Amino acid sequence: MTQLLYHRLIGKPKQFLLESIIHMDIVYHYPPELFQLLTDTIPLLCRSKRDLLLFFRGAGVSNDLYSDLAIAVQIDRDSISKFEIASRILKRLNDRGEASLRERREVLKRVVEFEDFSTCWPDDQLKAKGLVSEVRRVINVKDSFTRMRQEREREKRKSKEKYEKEIKRKKKREEDIRVLREQLYSLFGEVNAQYFTSYPAGHITGYFKRDFITS
Secondary structure, X not given: OOHHHHHHHHOOOHHXXXXXXXXXXXXXXXXXXXXXXXXXXXXHHOOXXXXXXXXXXXXXOOHHHOHHHHHHHHHOXXXXXXXXXXXXXXXXXXXXXXXXXXHHHHHHHHHHOOOOHHHOOHHHHHXXXXXXXXXXXXXXXXXXXXXXXXHHHHHHHHHHHHHHHHHHHHHHHHHHHHHHHHHHHHHHOOOOHHHHHHOXXXXXXXXXXXXXXXX
8 A cells, every 4th residue: 555545545634534433324333344344453453352352441332241251361362363352342332222322433433543553463563554544434435425415314404494485485475365355355345435435545555565466
């Protein structure tokens, strides 16, 4: 990966990436692509299985989601791999749905903010950099789709509100015309000429000043 491409992929300002995480539609679960990327990436950011468990603990993941895995590591380190640990914890976070939204966002935040790849095993550093940049790219893409969907929804709401407002305006205009018609029928249907001449002029001229007459 060239330096230029590297900066294009991960050179986005942190604040932009964090805002993307907030806007991402991950209320109920990580999308499959992102889930697999995190499963592949997070273990490479941690040298040991204990470090991996600390990574999730630091993200606010509750102890009950990984206590059995911690015991397995303590009893027999070789009984489970870092990738299996990460996969199980991420799946459990997904299974909790909206209840674990904060923890899922914090896990993502810790990945996209990761910069000190010297803490990774030397053979894993280059791969870890590539995977972190890919996580950032996926977040940006998914956030873009989320924002576009939200923009479409806003436009639909605006169109609906405009339509409803126009319908109300037309109904009001029709009602005003109906009221005016009834009042004019009542006025000109009066056979009493004296009543006609004494009818307040303001009532008549006021009608013809209405928007439905002058428009």
